[in-house]
Amino acid sequence: MATMTVFAFVLLYLCYFQNVTGVTEREVVDMLLTGYQKEGRPVQDPTQAVVTSLDVFLIQIVKLVPQRQVLIVNLWLLQRWKDDFLSWNPAEHGNISSIRLGINKIWRARLVHYNRQHEEGWSKTPDTNAIVRSNGEVLWAYPITIHSTCVLDIVNFPFDVQRCPLKFGSWTYDASSLKLLNVSVRGNMDEFIENGEWTLMSFDLEVNHVEYSCCPGVLWDDMTYTITIKRRxxxxxxxxxxxxxxxxxxxxxxxxxxxxxxxxxxxxxxxxxxxxxxxxxxxxxxxxxxxxxxxxxxxxxxxxxxxxxxxxxxxxxxxxxxxxxxxxxxxxxxxxxxxxxxxxxxxxxxxxxxxxxxxxxxxxxxxxxxxxxxxxxxxxxxxxxxxxxxxxxxxxxxxxxxxxxxxxxxxxxxxxxxxxxxxxxxxxxxxxxxxxxxxxxxxxxx
Incomplete structure (x- = not known):
């Protein structure tokens, strides 16, 4: 009799567990993307700005081309923001707390590199997935090779030190619609690969609020990372x-x-x-x-x-x-x-x-x-x-x-x-x- 009781209890537990975990990620994705519009800003209150953070990992200095005054670098970019329309209750959806979505299917800040050399394409970025959490937080990380213009100071060549800025910001959203937030006080150099020609001295960050002549009285946020390198x-x-x-x-x-x-x-x-x-x-x-x-x-x-x-x-x-x-x-x-x-x-x-x-x-x-x-x-x-x-x-x-x-x-x-x-x-x-x-x-x- 006791054996039958234990068996019945196990059977009921398995049935309950199967019902709880029976929801798949595909069903959660279908639920989230049904009626989703990726063109509008993902906020319930239209007067609220989308707070977006940007972390830049400097991976490698590929080359500094002196004749063209262009710095070629490999970066890892990590963007974070909150999408009010991509949230769910994990308890009601099989305890699934995060999913992966194609970045082309959801809204993104579309930050651009201002001093990028455009022969490679203005907004060409890798088509990687974004991690979406149940509270609506979106994490999008991708690697990219950037050709950035860098005005060289060659007075002390071959003992020169070069400072090359990488300016990131939105091209269409001002500070009232998109607010850039820095997570760290400087760029990340933990994964940096040493270069045979240049020594990395610093990777500084500065968050700016700029008023341009095209739009008087309107501020635009940008994050400027400055790579300081010294020639070997x-x-x-x-x-x-x-x-x-x-x-x-x-x-x-x-x-x-x-x-x-x-x-x-x-x-x-x-x-x-x-x-x-x-x-x-x-x-x-x-x-x-x-x-x-x-x-x-x-x-x-x-x-x-x-x-x-x-x-x-x-x-x-x-x-x-x-x-x-x-x-x-x-x-x-x-x-x-x-x-x-x-x-x-x-x-x-x-x-x-x-x-x-x-x-x-x-x-x-x-x-x-x-x-x-x-x-x-x-x-x-x-x-x-x-x-x-x-x-x-x-x-x-x-x-x-x-x-x-x-x-x-x-x-x-x-x-x-x-x-x-x-x-x-x-x-x-x-x-x-x-x-x-x-x-x-x-x-x-x-």
Whole structure:
């Protein structure tokens, strides 16, 4: 008898449980959507605003395109609002407390990204389901990739920090119809994936109430998330800054070579061309319409000017060294500057090798002597005398040429010493200039 009583009790319990849980989600959906209008705001009181909250999860910084000044990011968006026409009593509907509905079947706030690049579509969003709870609360979460415009500040490139705003708001509902509410004080970064080029510094949020010129006296709510990122500069330091510095130092160190070395101009020209090529490659990582000159371009420009000045001064030094016409002794003021001491008294301005008047005088003198010898000497004595005079003349000419060459070599040696000292001074001056310029551009003040 007791067994029959227990069996009957279990049977009644199962029948009651089956009747309670016999309601399906499909029946709840049909009940809710019957006569539902998704175009009107979901409030019983038309004077009441729909309170909508928005949470933005920053998942990944895909890329920052400098030429187009566009930031590409992956986001998760979570919107919450209450729909007065999507509520039910769970006790009367099989204790079902939540259902999933297609977002295209119910009302939604249709928040848009104001500074979105529209080539991908103005309102294109994933077609995901929304979670509807029995009290009418709607939760709609979906992932999205956004191309957002971002005005770049490249003054400190490649050590720059960029701030890119993401502005969300309604395009048709003002604050009296749709009120935006922030759940947190900043954007969510819990699921963020690190980027190889940029370091995420902050993801701030600001809720604004703006009055636009189109609608005086009417406020519009928007939520502006600001992504602050800092460039990882190791790549640019390794492949752009370091080669530029080395090229500039190589051009400066060319002054270490002897003034008469033919490799100096080769080094200067190669450094000049290399700096130009590096500058062109670096420009590919910058916006095409930049209004400011970045650090790396400033340094490269100064480096090109230094290399150009080095080449020009090298040409000047070589012209002093290999001067072969109208060679004059080193001026006194240069001697004082470079401490060359008193000039050699034998060094005078070089005269022409042979003067026409002197040749004529020698010819006349020889002719007169020959006439005198013809009168007072015999033929044999005359021949001997002529031979001696010719030999003396040749020796005098050789001595003059030797003295001239000796003076020329002494003057040229002094000019070579001057050129070497000029090179040492230029080496020190250019080295100091390069260090000062590099510190001024890449230092803390830069």
């Amino acid at each position: 500069s190791k790549f640019y330091v390794l492949y752009f800054v370091s080669p530029s510095v080395l090229m500039a130092f190589m051009a400066v160190c060319g002054f270490w070579l002897p003034p008469d070395s033919g490799e100096r101009m080769f080094i200067c020209i190669n450094a000049f061309l290399s700096m130009i090529v590096l500058q062109q490659v670096a420009n590919k990582h910058l916006p095409g319409t930049a209004t400011t000159i970045p650090l790396i371009n400033r340094f490269m420009g100064v480096g090109i000017l230094l290399v150009f000045a080095s080449s020009a001064l090298t040409i000047l030094t070589l012209s002093l060294l290999f001067k072969t016409f109208d060679l004059q002794p080193v001026p006194k003021w240069l001697r004082r500057i470079f401490c060359l001491g008193s000039p050699d008294p034998n060094i005078i301005r070089l005269a022409p090798e042979v003067s026409p008047k002197k040749v004529d005088a020698n010819v006349l003198e020889v002719t007169e002597l020959e006439d005198m010898d013809a009168t007072f000497a015999t033929d044999r004595a005359k021949a001997t005398s002529q031979l001696v005079r010719r030999a003396r003349k040749v020796l005098l000419q050789l001595k003059e040429e030797y003295d001239m060459m000796s003076r020329y070599e002494k003057i040229q040696k002094e000019w070579k010493i001057v050129a070497g000292k000029i090179d040492r001074c230029l080496l020190i001056a250019f080295f100091i200039a390069l260090v000062v310029i590099s510190g001024a551009i890449f230092g803390p003040s830069g």
